[in-house]
Amino acid sequence: MSIELVNAIADMREEEALKLVKEMVEGGSGPMAVLDTAREAMAIVGQRYEEGKYFLPELMMAGEILSQITDIVKPQLAKMPEVKHVGKVLIGTVEGDIHDIGKNIVTFMLDVNGFEVLDLGVDVPPQKFVEAIGDFEPQVVGLSGFLTLAFDGMKATVDAIKEAGLRDSVKIMIGGGQVNETIQEYVDADAYGRDAMAGVSLAKKWAGVE
Amino acid sequence: MEKQLSPEEKLEALWQGKLSPKDPEGNPLPFQSSEAEKAYKDRILRFKDAIQMKKLPDRVPVTIFPSMFPWTNAGMTVQDAMYDYGKCAKVFQDFVLEFEPDVHWGAYAPGPGKLYEILDYKLYSWPGHGVAPEHSYQCNEGEYMMANEYDALIQDPSGFFSRAYLPRVFGALGGFQMLPFLPGILEMYGVALNFIPFGLPPVQGTYQALFEAGAEALQWIGAIGGADGALATFGFPNILGGFTKAPFDVVGDTLRGTKGIMLDIYRQPDKLIQAMEALVPLMIGLGVANAQQTGNPLIFMPLHKGADGFLSDEQFKKFYWPTLKAVMMGLIDAGIVPLPAAEGGYSSRLKVVQDLPKGKTLWMIDLTDMADAKKTLGQNACLLGNVPSAMLTLGTPQEVGDYVKNLIDTTGQDGGLIICNGAFFDNAKPENVKAMVDTAKEYGVYK
Numbered sequence: 001m002s003i004e005l006v007n008a009i010a011d012m013r014e015e016e017a018l019k020l021v022k023e024m025v026e027g028g029s030g031p032m033a034v035l036d037t038a039r040e041a042m043a044i045v046g047q048r049y050e051e052g053k054y055f056l057p058e059l060m061m062a063g064e065i066l067s068q069i070t071d072i073v074k075p076q077l078a079k080m081p082e083v084k085h086v087g088k089v090l091i092g093t094v095e096g097d098i099h100d101i102g103k104n105i106v107t108f109m110l111d112v113n114g115f116e117v118l119d120l121g122v123d124v125p126p127q128k129f130v131e132a133i134g135d136f137e138p139q140v141v142g143l144s145g146f147l148t149l150a151f152d153g154m155k156a157t158v159d160a161i162k163e164a165g166l167r168d169s170v171k172i173m174i175g176g177g178q179v180n181e182t183i184q185e186y187v188d189a190d191a192y193g194r195d196a197m198a199g200v201s202l203a204k205k206w207a208g209v210e
Numbered sequence: 211m212e213k214q215l216s217p218e219e220k221l222e223a224l225w226q227g228k229l230s231p232k233d234p235e236g237n238p239l240p241f242q243s244s245e246a247e248k249a250y251k252d253r254i255l256r257f258k259d260a261i262q263m264k265k266l267p268d269r270v271p272v273t274i275f276p277s278m279f280p281w282t283n284a285g286m287t288v289q290d291a292m293y294d295y296g297k298c299a300k301v302f303q304d305f306v307l308e309f310e311p312d313v314h315w316g317a318y319a320p321g322p323g324k325l326y327e328i329l330d331y332k333l334y335s336w337p338g339h340g341v342a343p344e345h346s347y348q349c350n351e352g353e354y355m356m357a358n359e360y361d362a363l364i365q366d367p368s369g370f371f372s373r374a375y376l377p378r379v380f381g382a383l384g385g386f387q388m389l390p391f392l393p394g395i396l397e398m399y400g401v402a403l404n405f406i407p408f409g410l411p412p413v414q415g416t417y418q419a420l421f422e423a424g425a426e427a428l429q430w431i432g433a434i435g436g437a438d439g440a441l442a443t444f445g446f447p448n449i450l451g452g453f454t455k456a457p458f459d460v461v462g463d464t465l466r467g468t469k470g471i472m473l474d475i476y477r478q479p480d481k482l483i484q485a486m487e488a489l490v491p492l493m494i495g496l497g498v499a500n501a502q503q504t505g506n507p508l509i510f511m512p513l514h515k516g517a518d519g520f521l522s523d524e525q526f527k528k529f530y531w532p533t534l535k536a537v538m539m540g541l542i543d544a545g546i547v548p549l550p551a552a553e554g555g556y557s558s559r560l561k562v563v564q565d566l567p568k569g570k571t572l573w574m575i576d577l578t579d580m581a582d583a584k585k586t587l588g589q590n591a592c593l594l595g596n597v598p599s600a601m602l603t604l605g606t607p608q609e610v611g612d613y614v615k616n617l618i619d620t621t622g623q624d625g626g627l628i629i630c631n632g633a634f635f636d637n638a639k640p641e642n643v644k645a646m647v648d649t650a651k652e653y654g655v656y657k
Contacts, residue, residue, distance in 0.1 A: 012476055055522050056515075057472040064473060096345045098335065101468055148599050148635045149345055177554075178577075178599040178633060186604050195519065 002037050009041035009069075010048070012061050021069050031073035038069050039083075046112035050197050056101075059108050085116040087207030090132050091142040092120030093176075094153030099146035102176045102196075106142060109196040110203060126153075126160035133166050140203045141170045143189065146177035154187040162188075171206040175199055220545025224507040228254055228449060231442050242443050249445035253312040257449060257628070261547060261592045263569040266625045270618055270654030272647050273311040273594070275574065277319055277634035278346050279643070280305035287344045288636075289337035292323035295433035303437045306446050309640075309647055315450045317437050321347075322430035328423045330381030333464060346636050354378045355465035357474065360481035363465075364488045375465070382423075385416030451546065452500020453510040454493045457486035457533040462515040471515070475529060486533040494540030501546045508549045508572065509541055517554035523562075531562055542570045549594075552576060553633065560586035576632040584621040593621060596632030597646050603638050607645035614649040622654065629654065 002024060008017035024034055045062040048054040089110050093103050100122050110117045118136050120128060133141065141161070143154045154174050161167050174184060175193040184192040190206075193199040204210075215223065229251055231239040241247035252268070259267035281291040284301045291298045302317035326336060333354070336347035354375060355363065363370045369391070376383045390404040407413045438448045455463070461482065462471035474482045497509040515521070516530035538548040551574035556563070560583055563573075568590045575583050575595035583593055597613055614629055621627050629650035631643075 014476065053522070055525065056468070056520050057475040057525065060469050060472040061476050096342060098348045098350070100351075147346065147348075148603050148637050151600075151603060152637070180598070180600050182600050182604045 005034075005037045006041045006044065009038060009062065009065055010044040012058060012065075014061065014065050017065055018068055018072070021072050025072060025076070031076045034069065034073050038066055042066060042112045046109055049109065056105070059105060063108060083116075084114075086114040086209045087140065087203060088116045088118070088136060088138040089140045089142055089203050090118050090120070090129065090136055090138040090170075091144065092124035092129060093122040093144045093146075094150050094157050095123055095125045096153045097145045097147050097150040098122040099144075099176065102146070103142075103144035105196045106144070106175065106193075106199045109200050113200050113204070114209070115203060115207070124157075126157040129157050130160050130164045130166065133161065133164075133170060138170060139207050141172045142199060142203075143172065143174045143187075144176045145174070145179070148178060150176065151183050151186060154183070154189070158188050171202075173199060173202045215545070217543050217545050221507060221547070222545075224501065224505065224545060225254070225258055227505050228447060228507065231447075233439065239439070239442055241445065246443065246445035250442060250447055253445070254447050254449065257313055260625060260628050261569065261572050263592060263626050266656045269656055270622050270627055270629055270650050271312045272629040272650035272654070273313050273315075274309060274643060274647065275315055275594075275630050275634065276636075276638075278636040279638055280317070281320065282344070282636055283638070283640055287337065288320060288341075288346050289323070289343035291320040292337060292347075295322065295430045299433040299437035302434075303440055306441050307444060309643060310446075311647055313447050313449050314441060316448045317434045322426055325423050325426040325430065328382065328419055328426060331379065332381060333379040349463070351463075351467045353467050353470050355461075355470075357466070357470065357478070360478065360485050364481070364484050367488055367492055379464075380419075382419035383416050385410075385413035388413050449506050449508050450549075451504045451506035451509050452497065453512070454497035454500070454537065454541070455511060456513055456516065456530065456537065456550075457489040457493060458516060458530045459512070459514045460489050460493065461485060468515065475525060479529075482529065486529075487536075490533050490536045490540065493537045494544070497537070497541045497546055497548070498544045501544070507545075508547045511537075511548055511550040513550050513552055513556075516559065517552070517556060518558050519555070523558060526559060527562060531559075535563075535565070538566065538571060542567065547572055549574065552578060557582060563587055564590055566590050572628070574630065574632070580617055581620045584626075588621065588626055592626045592628060594628040594630045597630070599631065599633045599635040599638070602631060602635055602642045602646070605639075605642055607641050610642045610645040611649040611653075614646055615653050618650070618654050625656075 002020060005017060005020045005024070008020055021034055042062060045054060045058060049059060091103060091107055093100055107117050107119050118132060118138065120132060129141065143157055145154055158172060161170070172189045173191050173193055174187060174189045179192050181192065191202050193202055233239050241250065256267040256269070256271045259265055260271050278288050278291065280302050281288065281298065283305065286297070286301060298320055299317050306314045323336060332350065334347045334349055335341045337343045337345060341347060359374065362374065372386050373389050377387045388407045388410060390407055394400045394404040441448070462468055466474060471482065501507060501509055516526055521530060541548045547570065549572045553576050556578045564587045571591045573587060573591050573593055575593050580593060580596050597610060601609055601613060617627065617629060629646065
């Protein structure tokens with residue numbers, strides 16, 4: 001574990017971080033060592049976001065640095081390593097709504113907190129959520145939406161999950177824009193989250209993570 | 211020499227112009243009745259007094275600033291509202307006459323669908339073009355300006371917008387990529403060479419599309435503007451002059467995109483700041499031109515990427531606020547009232563944005579606590595808001611009424627408050643919207 005690299009990534013020193021990665025690779029460090037170091041740094045970024053020290057610029061820079069690092073080490077990997085996850089979360093912006101900034105932050109924060117996240121993207125029809133629950137078998141489903149019309153998209157999605165007989169197999173959280181307790185009751189979700197940290201806490205609670 | 215008007219005199223002239231409305235021929239507007247005429251003037255003065263914070267209005271003003279609600283509430287799809295201009299205008303007119311807000315904001319939200327088709331608009335999806343008929347249009351975020359194009363924007367903003375940006379967001383305007391550099395016409399020997407592009411089919415095709423789009427825009431404004439005129443005769447003024455934006459949002463919303471601008475904060479902060487500074491006079495000019503065209507004193511500014519959670523305090527103070535403030539001060543100097551909408555939460559920004567001259571701006575407040583806003587920003591600015599969309603959509607008239615009363619009790623006692631929804635909404639229970647308006651009228655009387 002290179003503490004220099006951890007700090008370079010966590011402190012957003014992009015060029016230095018990439019230089020260190022190349023040096024590590026040329027010096028014979030295996031790709032796994034590099035990726036473990038990067039993951040360590042991402043956890044620090046997530047923590048600083050939770051503490052209110054980091055905001056969107058840092059999350060996006062961290063994501064950008066990580067993807068460049070992955071590109072550097074990928075040729076040396078037969079396949080991307082299996083990571084042990086603490087739980088599975090299915091997430092997406094509901095049908096009719098194409099806003100994704102909030103959803104992406106939640107995805108990032110779940111990821112750095114050890115969850116395997118399947119992101120279905122935006123404007124996702126209810127049936128697609130239902131199918132993904134069947135295939136991916138998440139413990140938690142996160143429905144995102146920014147517009148007032150998303151309330152109905154969320155409700156339609158929860159209804160579809162009920163009709164498929166899957167409602168009891170997942171916990172459902174909603175978030176985004178104007179979402180609050182009233183909306184939670186309306187769509188019959190299990191909880192709502194005001195911000196990304198609230199989403200992570202809910203997922204941890206439901207996945208039984210301490 | 212003509213006397214230069216002070217900012218106060220310019221603004222007062224705009225308000226006075228609003229108070230003596232004209233018909234399209236320039237004659238005094240014929241009101242439906244003397245009651246309608248009195249109500250029209252009372253409503254404008256009520257808004258003016260609330261905004262200027264010099265004396266109490268007769269009561270707390272109230273308005274509805276919806277997105278697609280007037281049309282969805284009438285059983286129309288958004289698609290219909292975007293394509294049937296006459297019906298769009300008529301439905302809006304009926305909406306205002308039914309709900310009776312003090313002022314309205316015009317039937318401009320749906321916009322002309324056919325025009326966007328003619329231009330092959332890429333920046334937004336709208337009903338029938340990537341969005342279902344009953345849903346509102348939504349922005350397709352992307353990198354419409356590349357990371358290495360800051361210098362092009364900084365050195366020649368208009369040139370960048372016409373030659374690079376327009377062809378990217380309008381498929382039908384590709385010919386603009388071939389436009390000549392205008393200084394080429396400074397001497398006679400350059401003139402003819404500079405007109406060659408206008409003879410080429412792609413450029414001519416682009417101009418053809420522009421002519422068609424222009425004709426469509428005229429049809430649309432004939433119907434939509436007609437609703438403004440008709441509503442004025444019934445005593446309901448529209449005081450919205452148009453819009454402009456915070457330079458950070460200009461870059462972050464529709465040029466570089468959210469990801470682009472957030473990375474630029476780290477990768478090329480100086481270029482970003484230079485570009486935003488270059489945009490300041492353009493954004494002032496946009497607001498001033500809009501206000502002059504319409505004769506209306508308020509210029510709307512939707513604020514997006516400076517809200518709580520997007521940037522740190524330091525980043526907000528360094529990247530977002532300086533150029534936003536410069537645009538607002540420029541508008542104020544031109545005798546215009548900026549109407550920024552603090553979308554999302556703005557709790558962490560209140561003390562920073564408080565730094566404005568008193569009684570010169572009107573702030574639409576969304577999720578920020580209004581009592582907190584009153585103690586800070588509200589000392590210098592009139593606050594407009596903030597009945598939650600969730601409550602309007604799913605609550606009861608009783609809840610809405612109680613919310614409005616609480617707003618008046620906690621933030622409206624010494625003026626500087628206008629009751630309104632906090633965020634734009636497409637769906638709501640009409641009885642809730644009615645309760646918002648009626649409660650403000652009954653409970654908001656200053657004694």
